Amino acid sequence: MPRLSNETALFMSLKAKIEAIVYAAEEPVTVDQIFGVVADEVSAEQRAQQADTALPLETHDDIRPHPMPEPHVEAEKNSADAKQQRERGRRRVREILEQLVADYDSPEHGLEIRQVAGGYRMSTKPEHHDVVRSFAKSLKSPIRLSLQALETLAVIAYKQPVTAPEISEIRGVDCSGVLANLIARKLITTAGRKQVIGRPILYKTTKDFLLRFGLKDLNELPSIEEFEKLTSAQTDLLTVEGGVADATGVPDVPDQAEGGQRQRTSSSNGENSNAEGHYEEKVIESSRSE
Incomplete structure (x- = not known):
């Protein structure tokens, strides 16, 4: 396979990212919204284009020292340059969007990208x-999970096989009702009994758990530290009026077992409920x- 130039590789990456943004957007996404996300990539592509352009030879006038401009003049020039840079970036995003529109217009694609309400949207x-x-x-x-169910499921996923008393101790609340709910949804199952006094039942995750969360196996689970960082960074996306979206993108309401009151929620990733x-x-x- 021939090696791609840096400029070509940057363009392909930028085009793929813009395509992904249009696909993931719940509402029509505007050029300004896209540029706000990929501004660094657009700048990198433009720098690569400038680097590929041969520089003219210096003349005697070029190397002659020039007087330093006044500070306010320099500031105005920098502001004007930045404005021009942003406008070139927006034009570049618009050009790539039009290329994507043309690409998807071909008959081998079942999807299309159209302009809707001032933005771009992908649809069948x-x-x-x-x-x-x-x-x-x-x-x-899709399966709907409450915050309590997600917490319990996370404990089981990372500690399995684990008993109900151990889960309750970690969470600080009784989890028997939530466990029954997760078993009914086929996300967890029993894994024998622990050989201690009372021989409590052990619980583990199922194949359906892997399917629902898009995991090849349990080795693909993020580390606890990574999981905590992801959870902290995405709290504003996952929590909507007390509901939490699961891996299918659908938020839910608290379980009856923990006295939660059902509340209306909306999807965290733009998909319907x-x-x-x-x-x-x-x-x-x-x-x-x-």
């Missing part, structure tokens, strides 16, 4: 709506163009 093409609706109806509803809704939203959006 109208001619494929019937098959998408049929597929969406065949999907299982049922399996069919995620696809229906994309289908309905693109059908407006028919």
Whole structure:
């Protein structure tokens, strides 16, 4: 495979990132929103382009010393340069978006990128709506987990096999009701009994747990330190009016076992709160163009 130039590699990476942003966005995403995320990548690409341009030979006038500009003049020039740089960056993002629109317009793609309400959005093409609706109806509803259930599941995942008293000691509350809930959802199962007084039941995660959380095996679990950092950094995304989104992107309400009151929540990653809704939203959006 031929080696790509630095400029080409940067462009391909930038294009892929913009494509991912459009796909992940719940609402139509604007050029300014995208540029705000990929500004560093756009600047890197522009620097690579400038580096590939041959510099002219210095003349006698070029090496002659020039008087230093006044501070306010220099500040105004820097401000103007920064403004021009941002505008060039926005134009570059718009160019790449138009390339993506053209790429997805080809018949081998089942998706399209369209301009909607001043932004860009990815959706299914109208001619494929019937098959998408049929597929969406065949999907299982996503599992909804409360904060209490997620905490209990995390303890089991990292400490398994583990007993109910050990889980309750770590969490500081009784977890028997939550355990029954997780077993019913097939996220955990029993793993025999611990050979101590009373022989309490041991619990472990299931294959369904790996499937729901997109893990190849338990070795792919982040370290506890990494997990805590991720949780801390994304608290504002995961918690919405007391609900917490699980790996399927759907928040839930507290379990009845812990006296929680059901509350209305919204998705953390922009997907609808049922399996069919995620696809229906994309289908309905693109059908407006028919």
